[in-house]
Amino acid sequence: MSGPRFEPVRTVRAYERIVEQVEEAIESGALCPGERLPSERDLMGQFSVSRSTVREALRVLQARGLVRSRPGDPNGAEVQPFSPAALHKSMTTLARVEELSLGELVQFRMVLDASANLLAARLRTDEQLAEMDAAIAGMRAAVEVGYDAFSAADIAFHDAVARASRNKLIQICTDVVRSIVLGLVSGKIAAAPDREALMRQSIGHHEEVLAAVRAGDGPLAARLSRQTMYDYYVGYVPQDERPALRALLE
Amino acid sequence: MSGPRFEPVRTVRAYERIVEQVEEAIESGALCPGERLPSERDLMGQFSVSRSTVREALRVLQARGLVRSRPGDPNGAEVQPFSPAALHKSMTTLARVEELSLGELVQFRMVLDASANLLAARLRTDEQLAEMDAAIAGMRAAVEVGYDAFSAADIAFHDAVARASRNKLIQICTDVVRSIVLGLVSGKIAAAPDREALMRQSIGHHEEVLAAVRAGDGPLAARLSRQTMYDYYVGYVPQDERPALRALLE
């Protein structure tokens, strides 16, 4: 039997075709960030569809972070530079819907940050090293100011390390996962009675990590960074999840 | 001067409010996967907006993978179980728009896979070990069959390891990044003249990794897995990106 193998036909909605075409134009570089799409009324002519259909397509493109439209703008929707906002959104959703635990998130940060340090120890430039120095100086100055300033300086340090890894994926995932973790625990940290001691301890740890990066000792920097993050967050991770975190500390 | 600090008012579109409400209902668990939303005509009553507005909201929710609607379905849109499809989409966009290089992608896979192996060596169950055995047996059997079957068995192995890590984030990111990498190189691998030799070499490497996981030697499993992936993909990575990959091999 088995005649010609027919595939089930997928009915494609009109607005999906529009999304595909615009997406292709953007991803291929035919449309660059900052450029404008034609107005909705023009697009309905070009695609031979109604404005409702054009608008549904634009809503999807906007949800994916590719374009943005402003009411009243005499030009059409603006092509956006890529931002991890969409990535962030879907990962946040994942964290809430799939019940990603704080332990898993911290564990993932340990993996990413350790890798970034491992690579940074080999690939960092002197400028990046200076950025890390400045970030730690900022942390030290921020102890007196408050937790928010401290956290900002801490983020600056980890961002500098991530950039030094020269891997954009590591940078972006680091950023996304960190903001989710901080959203879960920053309130608790800010309210901790011994937060000043925690901050001072964290600064010492960061200095050790930076010394390893400066010395070009990647494995050491990775191990120290894992330990640093473990110590900083372990207090907020449920007891039964801690063994999984310790599994990363050799 | 400095009177009361006024914040700029953010004009919120009607459809965004709808998205927020439905999103909240899903993420809080008030709406579970498989449940149905009211029909669009019901929703326009509940939200006191027109159907166009309801539809734009549904388009956004659908783009985020939270709901799915079928024409003709007497029930409304169906709440979807979380799928990494949206994550996959935004990461693929990132890869195209931001010109994520193959080197960065492979490097990220090395990081993820090594971490998964490190954790799996400690946390794996006997069943998961059996799955990995079966996957390698499948790889061996598939050498004669062809590259597609081999690749499928290879994927099964890495999936088993990722599951054994007990970190959902690692599992999902592994899946997403792998499919992007395979989309870039699977054609080249399938066409490689020496692909049978490559497959046999890969099987040997996987066996070594599995032995380390079985023995509970996490660091060894991690190192071997990095080496395995490096050897498998290095031929497709441009010369100038290879040093960054080797930086992960200590």
Add this chain to the structure above:
DNA sequence: CTAGTGCACTGGTCGGACCAGTAGGCTACG
């Protein structure tokens, strides 16, 4: 020459309409 005012356009929203599907109840036939 500048400050102010319209105007022509934008996107956001509304309401109504039609179509092609689907599901499930109803009917008529075996």
Add this chain to the structure above:
DNA sequence: CGTAGCCTACTGGTCCGACCAGTGCACTAG
């Protein structure tokens, strides 16, 4: 009595026309 087939009452997808509140720009009045 059981079932095959039709029928209806819905669904989502698309279209149309309209109105509103914004925005940018050209034009005008001082």
